[in-house]
Amino acid sequence: MNIENNGIFSRRTVLQSIAAATPLIAVGCASAQAGAAFGGGSDPVVQTQYGPVMGSRQNNVYTFKGIRYGADTSQTRFAKPNPPAEWKTILPAHEYGAAAPQKNQNLKQSEDCLFLNVWTPDVSGRAKRPVMVYLHGGAYNTGSGSDELYDGTNLVTKGDVVVITINHRLNAFGYLSLTNLMGGSYLDSGNAGQWDIVLALEWVKANITAFGGDPDRVMLFGQSGGGAKIATLMATPAAKGLFHSAATMSGQQVTASGPINAEKRARAYLQNVGVGVGDVEALAALSTERLVEGIQSQDPIDPEKGLYFGPVLDERMLTRHPFWPDAPSQSSHIPMILGNAHDETRIFIGRKSPETFDMSWEDLPKWLPKHMRCDISADEVVRVYRKAYPDYSATDVFYAATTAGRSWRGQVEEADVRAKEKGPTWVYQFDLGSPDDGGKWGATHTIDIAAAFNNLDKEGAFLGQGPDAVRVADQLSSSFIALARNGTPNSDNLPEWSRYEVPERNTMVFGKTTELVSDPRKVERELFAKVPFIQWGS
Known part of the structure; x- marks a missing residue:
């Protein structure tokens, strides 16, 4: 079937073509120039650099799910990813691709996981719209780009933009530093997951014009681990020029894992899966399931926690820490939003330890040291908070201090x-809390995702759909769209959002009202500035 020229394709014709044709198995980039083909009442077909894909259309939004951007990683386990083989026949892009192997049993999983999803208002290839690429959270361990909360339909409709979500390798598959343990094999294993993201961004650069996007206006946004991945990419030479603005939501990566600690963690992992140092064949022979089981190891650096996985200062992909001792010069020109939620740790700690919601003042100093993740006097922390916030309960102080000490501090x-x-x-603080369970969760971790996507009605959203939630979602999503389009978050439905500068530290606070506030948590910032910030996992 020839699809180089625009035309109309019925689902039946496409499926017959797929059934009758033999796929091309050569590896490499397709020589055909990316282009689009679509017609009224039919499914859209877009020619990518590797081959044609067929999406679907609903309410003037074209959706392509499960587009392959990389080859099956089971063939390059713990190594850099490869581009996919070219294909000639039209491949359906109606279902999400597999997520990376992980402990989450509710997801379809496979080592063949390098897929992305595209939502766009147009596939003619004539317009050049801003592109918003979302990196999912999950602390480098879990998650995928197929969560319903990340559906790009509302952003596309509202902002006339192109939205992309991606899957990439996680945990041991993406961040196990084997460089010095396997005789020179797997030199890029500690950052394989980051190399996947770079490959996805290269796909965006080469193909997004055919999906109505502008390869010179690519914005990255991500929450939690997704934000940390973006922070890492800002110091990654291989990612230079692949994105042009960024927004991180409760996700920081001030320092990467050092190579010595990363190797200690890899040794612990190998011991847990029963593979000796240097035994490349045994490691390659392990099943996917066994490799996932090995993730359950204790961390050798901090045995009270599970094994940490994250980017590594490997002197190959990363030759410096992302934001230490300074900001990376390669991305200093990139417009960037940094945001955090006011009550980050209520969901981290509260779900596992519900007794913290009935904490006494006597118990508070006993709980703080473990959860603040910094070496500071718990008694002094309590004294400062009680003076600054006399109406706070012991529970309120606990969650405020743990948020400031371990989560907000990196931002x-x-x-x-x-x-x-x-x-x-530009910096924001998300104050509008969840109405769930009587409001006890507050403005906790992940609450701003639904607002950023304008997806208040999706599963996983817990901001509610009241007037304040609708207003804040409209404002935050508008600011992200504006950043992608113009390089500034200012929009008509927001107060003037000035840049973050020291010492003013102007911060847009999204709450019952939305206003720009200078250094809104100054007391807390100054308290924790007494002690060095040590990124977990570094």
């Missing part, structure tokens, strides 16, 4: 070093 570090280098930076 402050990144924003301050960006400000020192005059990088265009």
Whole structure:
């Protein structure tokens, strides 16, 4: 079937073509130029650099799910990814591709996981719209780009943009540092998951024009681990020029894992799966399931926690820490939003330890040291918080201090070093809380995802759909769209959002009202500035 020229394709014709044809198995980039073909009442077909894909259309939004951007990683386990083989026949893109192997049993999983999803208002290839690429969270361990909460339909409809989500390797498959343990094999294993993301962004650069996007206006946004991946990419030479603005939501990566600690973690993992140092064949022979089981190891650096996986200062992909001792010069010109939720740790800790919601003042100093993740006097923390916030309960102080000490602190570090280098930076604080369970979760971790996607009605959203939630979702999603389009988050439905500079530290607070506030948690920031920030996993 010839699809180089625009035309109309019925689902029956396409499926007959797929059934009758033999796929091309050569590896490499297709020589055909990317283009689009679609027609009224039929499914859209777009020619990518590797082969044609057929999506679907609903309510003037074209959706392509499960587009392959990389080859099966079971063939390149613990190594850099390869581009996919070319194909000639039209491949249906109606279902999400497999997620990376992980402990989450509710997802379809496979080592063959390098897929992305595209939502767009147009596949003619004539327009050049801003492109918003979302990196999912899950602390480098879990998650995928197929969560219903990340559906791009509402952003596309609202902002006339193209939205993309991706899957990539996680945990041991994506971040196990085997460089010095396997005789020179797997030199890029510690950052294989990051190399997957780079490959996906290269796909975007080469193909997004055919989907109505502008390869010179690519914005990255991500929450939690997704934000940390973006912070890492900002210091990654291989990612230079692949994105042009960024927004991180409760996700920081001030420092990467050092190579020595990363190797210690890899040794612990190998011991857990029963593979000796240097035994490349035994490691390659392990099943996917056994490799997932090995993730359950204790961390040798902090045995109270599970084994950490994350980017590694390997002197190959990463030759410096992402935001230490300063902001990376390669991305200092990139417009960037940094955001955090006011009550990050309520969901982290509260779900596992519900007794913390009935904490006494006597118990508070006993709970704080473990959960603040920094070496500071618990008694002093309690004293400062009780003076600053006399109406707070012991539970309120606990969650405020653990949020400031272990979660928000990394954002402050990144924003301050960006400000020192005059990088265009804007900061927000998400204060509007969830109405669920009587409001006890507050403005907790992940609450701003639904607002950013304008997906308040999706499963996993817990911001509610009241007037304040609708207003804040409209404002936050508008600011992200504006950043992607214009390089600034300012939009008509927001107060003027000035850049973050030191010492003012202007911060847009999204709450019962939305307003720009100077250094809104100054007391807390100054308290924890007494002690060094140590990124978990580094």
